[in-house]
Amino acid sequence: MVALQGFGDRLLIASHNRGKIDELRALLEPVGMPVTSAADLELDVPDETGTTFEENALIKARAGHAATGIATLSDDSGLCVDALDGDPGVYTADWAGPERDFAMAMRTVEEKLHAAGATTPEQRTARFVAVLGLIRTDGTEVTFRGEVEGTLVWPPRGEKGFGYDPVFQPEGFDKTFGEMAADEKHGWTHGGDSGLSHRARAFEKLFNAIAAAGPAMPDDGGAA
DSSP states (O other): OOOOTTSTTOEEEOOOOHHHHHHHHHHTGGGOSOEEETTTTTOOOOOOOOSSHHHHHHHHHHHHHHHHOSEEEEEEEEEEEGGGTTOBGGGTTGGGTTTTOHHHHHHHHHHHHHHTTOOSGGGOEEEEEEEEEEEOTTOOEEEEEEEEEEEEOSSOOOSSSSTTGGGEEETTOSSOGGGSOHHHHHOOOTTSSOOOSHHHHHHHHHHHHHHHHGGGOOOOTTOO
């Protein structure tokens, strides 16, 4: 088990997204400590006013920590499409509307790709980005960034995962994230293989930093 020094006996996941909460719980399993979430505690959802994934991750982590005093982990993630100048980016969830209709969001991306003339795989490159924001009980803040390159496919394929997973085919694979079981999608366990998903790659950096620095965990500076 990994010992999170300075994190007390419980960790708060600062999210109300059940799909994301489930993924974070699974990736946190090696920590071996009780985990709760902002959804479980019915905490208010903070306004995500940042212009970067790092800023929004820390906004959510700070809100959770301020409300509970518990060490808090947040995740801000999104899809960045090259032909759309990096959109939807930090507004990835917003494209799904207030009902978080990701079927609609995927259609919107596809419509914009066609409007941009991006019809071949070479024109439909994209990446998923995830930034973990972590605040320890003493208020120390750190972030860790993971990215995975891929191509957008249409129509969507697979019913696993969540969000835009059914249209994202990671580089070197013939399946979308929506067609992959969780262990294949993440491709990483603590002490095992390197991560595949953006979130797993960010977690890999987090756990490596814990192992290397213990209580003096450094920020990775947002590097991919």
